[in-house]
Amino acid sequence: MxxxxxxxxxxxxxxxxxxxxxxxxxxxxxxxxxxxxxxxxxxxxxxxxxxxxxxxKAAIVAEAVMAGHLGIRADAPPRTGDAAADLRTWLGQFFGQLGQPATVAVIRGLAAAATDGGTEAEQLYERFTGPGREQMLDLLRLGVEHGQFRASLDIEAAADAISGTLLYRALIPPSAVVDTDAAGFLDLLLLGMTPRTSPGGTRPERR
Amino acid sequence: MxxxxxxxxxxxxxxxxxxxxxxxxxxxxxxxxxxxxxxxxxxxxxxxxxxxxxxxKAAIVAEAVMAGHLGIRADAPPRTGDAAADLRTWLGQFFGQLGQPATVAVIRGLAAAATDGGTEAEQLYERFTGPGREQMLDLLRLGVEHGQFRASLDIEAAADAISGTLLYRALIPPSAVVDTDAAGFLDLLLLGMTPRTSPGGTRPERR
Amino acid sequence: MxxxxxxxxxxxxxxxxxxxxxxxxxxxxxxxxxxxxxxxxxxxxxxxxxxxxxxxKAAIVAEAVMAGHLGIRADAPPRTGDAAADLRTWLGQFFGQLGQPATVAVIRGLAAAATDGGTEAEQLYERFTGPGREQMLDLLRLGVEHGQFRASLDIEAAADAISGTLLYRALIPPSAVVDTDAAGFLDLLLLGMTPRTSPGGTRPERR
Amino acid sequence: MxxxxxxxxxxxxxxxxxxxxxxxxxxxxxxxxxxxxxxxxxxxxxxxxxxxxxxxKAAIVAEAVMAGHLGIRADAPPRTGDAAADLRTWLGQFFGQLGQPATVAVIRGLAAAATDGGTEAEQLYERFTGPGREQMLDLLRLGVEHGQFRASLDIEAAADAISGTLLYRALIPPSAVVDTDAAGFLDLLLLGMTPRTSPGGTRPERR
DNA sequence: CTTTAAACGAGACGGTACGTCCTGTCTTATT
DNA sequence: AATAAGACAGGACGTACCGTCTCGTTTAAAG
The missing domain is CATH 1.10.10.60 (Homeodomain-like)
Structure with a gap:
């Protein structure tokens, strides 16, 4: 007390x-x-x-993100019972925001803050990825239980791959961005199924 | 001239x-x-x-990396004919180096440099990821042709996922690192096969 | 306020x-x-x-001089009633200090600062010569009233000549200095009387 | 050879x-x-x-002055036989040039160069004042011989006073300049005679 | 009420690094 | 050998922020 x-x-x-x-x-x-x-x-x-x-500065940014003042919204994912669909919807939120410059600025900022080294990096990791990560792991676990994802899935590694891809997409210059949608990415990662391609289907040339 | x-x-x-x-x-x-x-x-x-x-500073770091003065070695991947095995070997180089503090420092630096904004970020992306990315795409394409990877694989998205995961692993604090090995990660990503887990199989507790 | x-x-x-x-x-x-x-x-x-x-830098030096941190002491001149004698005594202070390297350094610095141009030159002139100049003019005026100096004396021009000579003596290289004493200089300037020469009387050769 | x-x-x-x-x-x-x-x-x-x-830099400036590239013209003084008049004419050249900004800039530069210290100051003194000084001493000596100046005149001190006053007038800010003409100044210095005042006779207020 | 104690806006402070400018010296290839 | 060009080590410039430290003032709760 x-x-x-x-x-x-x-x-x-x-x-x-x-x-x-x-x-x-x-x-x-x-x-x-x-x-x-x-x-x-x-x-x-x-x-x-x-x-x-x-x-x-890193701590301010971390808090700003968590408090929702900065662009990335970490709403709780929907829980419809279909774990795969819920995960797709939820990740769609993030991937969709990658088009907004403000969001990209924020993620870049977080990465920069992480490189500040010292304890702040750990703090930031905990506070930023922590809560979201739990949600992600939950859904992945659920999907495995329901047989939507293969049983051998390493859910921690999968979570890292998702987070990493999100980060990478934010860091690379806009001109190099590949417009794979979130659902396709998820399928790629988890299912071995044919990813649903964007309408038109053809991939644009890289610059 | x-x-x-x-x-x-x-x-x-x-x-x-x-x-x-x-x-x-x-x-x-x-x-x-x-x-x-x-x-x-x-x-x-x-x-x-x-x-x-x-x-x-960003430009110096970019050049230092490309010139091989900084830790990450981008040797050409082996070409044994077995694309999946070659990719595993080659990525193993990178994942293996994540244990060395110097390499982590470099990748963090590159990320920080990328966030410095301006044209350098683009430069850096081009120069750093460019050559390696081509190798990666080649091997992925070959693997699909040989039927080692599923035909529907979006190889550009797969390459991004690989790069992103590598980056993410370098940025997160050491205490939070999950010790999935490269081969397992690759299987996760590409095959839908059971990843080979590290000996003993049990995942260590997060801090 | x-x-x-x-x-x-x-x-x-x-x-x-x-x-x-x-x-x-x-x-x-x-x-x-x-x-x-x-x-x-x-x-x-x-x-x-x-x-x-x-x-x-010029402003610092100007202030240092005025605050008395730098060598030239601008004590109030004596007021014995004999204006010519008072002036001689007072100027003697300055001429005497021309032998000290520190004082010479200061005067040279003031000159250099004055050449820095801009408003500082004016400031410096006002602050440095201002107060002393008033004293000088007072004594010159008094001397004219008492008949010690000729009635036609242009006291402002006389003050400039005194200041200028002081400055010139400080700027020229030591080897070229002529050792006329202050009293003699004053007589030269104001009286048309025989200057009291230094003991021995003979002028040393210029280098 | x-x-x-x-x-x-x-x-x-x-x-x-x-x-x-x-x-x-x-x-x-x-x-x-x-x-x-x-x-x-x-x-x-x-x-x-x-x-x-x-x-x-000091050496360049010194040479520029001597070579006549810089504003002060050191023409040989006239030799009419009337030393006092010749001196007045000659000094008038210099005092007249004090109105031109370029000339003032040069004199200030010379003073600044002199404060650079070291051997350059000596060089500069020799080269700049040397030749002119000889002319000045000649005329003063002649004036004494002809009885135009008082016999007791310390001609070296007089030369310094003239040079110093010239220098001082160049260094002080324009707003503070007293418009005594050269002839009047000379009389002040050498003769004890009534100086010829500027037309109108009243001295303008200092700023 | 008055006291006490912390929060607050403001801005001074000792530092460190910035990116620019110039110094005086040194290599180049050219004349 | 002198020249135009420009690289080079060095060092000062004046500016921007850092994180800390006073100031005087404000705001509550404690006495």
Whole structure:
């Protein structure tokens, strides 16, 4: 049990203001070019107030993502009973967002934050992938149980492959993006079934 | 045909010295913490000499990787005729190197460099993934022809999934790494076959 | 009335530390060779702290002189009632200091600073010559009233001639200095009387 | 006797081009801001060619002045037999030029060059003031002999006072300049006679 | 109410690195 | 051998942020 706080309590709206400032600047400048000084200024807040709440830029970004201030929405996946379909729907959310520059900026930022090294990388990994990963593993496990995915599936490895592909797609330059849709990707990964190709079927040339 | 060069020619050894300095500092400090000033100092070179040759830290790192000064070796894959086996062997090289801190540092650096934005990201993508990707696509195509991989395989998507997973494994903190071996991963991705699990078969606990 | 200051107030001792560092380096290296970086380092201060207070090297030097940190002492002249004698005594202070390397360094620095152009030159002129000039004009005026100097004396022109000679003596190389004493110079300028020559009377050869 | 020169002879026009480039840049940017690199570029010449001929910026400027490329004209003074009048005429040349910005820039540059310290200051002093000084001393000596100046005049000190005043007038900011004419100044210095004031006679207010 | 204690905006502070500019020297190929 | 061009090690420039540290002020709860 925490001791009753004394002195002036922290202003809860300040958190929001900072996270929103971070979100805007991230979209505008990218993670690297965004500075804590600029975040504070845009939030109309002293620098110390930022440092009092988060230890680093990476931590701010991680929180902004988790709090939903940044583009990637981690809504709970649907649970219709059809695990494969649910997974497709859910991943579709993410793959669909890869078209939006803001989302790409965020994922790039997270990757950059992860490379900052030190404990933040671990934190970020935990906070960012943690909850989503659990959902993913659940659905994969369910799919195996229901016989939708093959029994030998290494669900942890599968989860990593999904996350990794998502990350990779965000990092590569837009001109090189291959427009495979999420469902096709999932089939590729998990089923050995014919992936449903995008309408028209023909793959565009790489630049 | 290039114009005839005038004035004192650039010293080719200087390039090497700078790239090697970058390699060492990258391994020691990581991409973010490595400074151009330190690279110049370690190479025994003026800062301007660095800037004369590369426009940014990202560009230096990209070149260092391509020139083979940085840990990831992109040797040509073996061509035994068995495409699936060749691919396994070749990817094994990369996955095996994920255990070495220097290699991880490099991949993290490349990711960070890619997030630096601008044209360098594209350059980096082209130069880094380009050659390797061609090899990968070749082997995948061959495997499909020989019936080792299913006919419906989207080889571009498969290549992205492989690259992405490799990247993801390098970025996540060591404590969270799942020790699936390369062969198992490949089976997962391409075959729908039972992956060969590591001896003992039990998955270690996550931290 | 000035606006109420906000934020952390500037440390007044820091001003002193910087000015003293400038004084020392000026004496040691001369104005040209003295760098702002070295001033900051010697004062144990960040470079920005220097730039926050003064816009240029010239401005620092000007302030250092006015604050008395640099060698030229502009003590108020004596007021014995004998204006000519007072002037001689007072100017003697300055001419006497021309033998000290530190003083010469300062005057040279002021001249160099003046040539930096811009508004600082004006500032420097005002602040450096201003107060002393008033004293000089006062004494000259008094001397004319008392009949010690001829009635037709253009006191402003006389003041310029005095300042200019002082400056010139500081700028020329030591080997070329003529050792006329202050009193003799003054007589030359103002009285048409026989200057009191230095003991021995013979002028040394120029180099 | 010098050995017969071998190899390609120096181009004499190059000297001129460099000195003229220096003259132009001096007028445009001032001594401090003028760089040797810019001089070479403007003269259409390699940097080394400049360094082969002069050891320093100060030396270039000194030569530019002596060669008449820079504003101050040191024509020989007239010799009418009336030493005082000749001196007035001659000094009038200099004082008159103080109105031209280019001339002021040059004198300021010379002062700055003198403060560069080292041997260049001495060189510069010798080359710049040397020839003119001889002329000045000659006329002063002549004036004393003819009884135009008082017999007790210390001619070396008088020459310094004249040079110093000229220098001082060039260094002080234009707004502070007192418009005493040369003749009046000279009378002040040498004669104890009523100086001829400018028409109207009233001194303008200082800024 | 008054005291106490923390939060807050502001901005100074010692540092570090940035990317640019210039110095004076050194190679090139050319004249 | 001199030249135009330009690379080179070095070093200072003035700027931007870092993360920390005062300031004076504000806001609650405790006395």
């Amino acid at each position: 925490t001791a009753k706080p004394r002195g002036r309590p922290r202003n809860a709206q300040t958190d929001t203001a900072i996270l929103e400032a971070a979100r805007d600047l991230m979209a505008a400048d990218g993670y690297e070019r965004m500075t804590i000084e600029a975040i504070a200024a845009r939030a109309g807040v002293g620098k110390q107030t930022v440092y009092r709440r988060w230890p680093s | 290039t114009a005839k060069p005038r004035g004192r020619p650039r010293n080719a050894q200087t390039d090497t010295a700078i790239l090697e300095a970058a390699r060492d500092l990258m391994a020691a400090d990581g991409y973010e913490r490595m400074t151009i000033e330190a690279i110049a100092a370690r190479a025994g070179v003026g800062k301007q000499t660095v800037y004369r040759r590369w426009p940014s | 000035t606006a109420k200051p906000r934020g952390r107030p500037r440390n007044a001792q820091t001003d002193t530390a910087i000015l003293e560092a400038a004084r020392d380096l000026m004496a040691a290296d001369g104005y040209e060779r003295m760098t702002i970086e070295a001033i900051a380092a010697r004062a144990g201060v960040g470079k920005q702290t220097v730039y926050r207070r003064w816009p240029s | 010098t050995a017969k020169p071998r190899g390609r002879p120096r181009n004499a026009q190059t000297d001129t081009a460099i000195l003229e480039a220096a003259r132009d840049l001096m007028a445009a940017d001032g001594y401090e801001r003028m760089t040797i690199e810019a001089i070479a570029a403007r003269a259409g010449v390699g940097k080394q060619t400049v360094y082969r001929r002069w050891p320093s």
